[in-house]
Amino acid sequence: NAGVTQTPKFQVLKTGQSMTLQCAQDMNHNSMYWYRQDPGMGLRLIYYSASEGTTDKGEVPNGYNVSRLNKREFSLRLESAAPSQTSVYFCASSQDPLGSTDTQYFGPGTRLTVL
Amino acid sequence: KNQVEQSPQSLIILEGKNCTLQCNYTVSPFSNLRWYKQDTGRGPVSLTIMTFSENTKSNGRYTATLDADTKQSSLHITASQLSDSASYICVVTRYGNKLVFGAGTILRVKS
Numbered sequence: 001n002a003g004v005t006q007t008p009k010f011q012v013l014k015t016g017q018s019m020t021l022q023c024a025q026d027m028n029h030n031s032m033y034w035y036r037q038d039p040g041m042g043l044r045l046i047y048y049s050a051s052e053g054t055t056d057k058g059e060v061p062n063g064y065n066v067s068r069l070n071k072r073e074f075s076l077r078l079e080s081a082a083p084s085q086t087s088v089y090f091c092a093s094s095q096d097p098l099g100s101t102d103t104q105y106f107g108p109g110t111r112l113t114v115l
Numbered sequence: 116k117n118q119v120e121q122s123p124q125s126l127i128i129l130e131g132k133n134c135t136l137q138c139n140y141t142v143s144p145f146s147n148l149r150w151y152k153q154d155t156g157r158g159p160v161s162l163t164i165m166t167f168s169e170n171t172k173s174n175g176r177y178t179a180t181l182d183a184d185t186k187q188s189s190l191h192i193t194a195s196q197l198s199d200s201a202s203y204i205c206v207v208t209r210y211g212n213k214l215v216f217g218a219g220t221i222l223r224v225k226s
Contacts, residue, residue, distance in 0.1 A: 004158070040218055041218055042119065042204065042206075042215070042216030042217050042218050042219070043159070043204070043216045044216070045214060059213075090158050090159075092158070098208065098213070098214055101147050101164045101166060103161045103164065104161065105161075106158030106159050106160070107158050108156075108157055108158055109156070109157070109158055
């Protein structure tokens with residue numbers, strides 16, 4: 001039971017390059033989330049998927065796209081990376097949506113640097 | 116504006132001592148409040164979740180309190196250990212499924 005896994009752990013991109021961050025969970029959770037964490041700031045929600053087949057924008061969606069591939073997997077794509085997207089990206093999952101008291105489980109994070 | 120403010124920004128204490136971290140929020144309407152522990156280089160891990168009607172919740176040596184009237188919460192750590200060194204994050208959920216994260220308090224426990 002690995003929980004929430006993310007790949008890659010580290011990535012360096014040049015401005016304008018594209019890439020996809022992968023996330024998978026093995027807890028049979030309905031809801032999945034992508035956050036970014038910048039120094040001195042709280043985590044900010046990029047996109048979330050309340051259930052398989054649905055996705056919604058969070059607080060900072062610009063420059064990103066997501067795909068809920070199936071119940072287990074939720075990917076985040078940067079089409080044309082910019083230095084402002086340098087950050088640590090966390091994927092999370094929960095059984096119930098955000099408004100519940102259900103626990104969110106976070107992955108280990110992906111450290112992305114855009115030069 | 117919906118905000119979560121945490122204090123202090125950072126804290127150093129000696130092993131075995133107690134400490135209290137503060138969280139003030141202006142988030143409305145309030146749904147619940149969570150405390151997370153985040154070790155360096157790792158994802159956050161949930162410590163406690165409290166709803167409007169709960170004013171205390173414990174998880175081992177961690178005790179969270181909530182005063183919904185003054186919109187304040189605290190996280191008390193008893194008999195600190197070196198492994199408590201981490202960032203502690205307060206998160207408030209608004210009705211409508213919006214989570215507002217605080218910037219965190221960095222705790223360092225010294226031997």
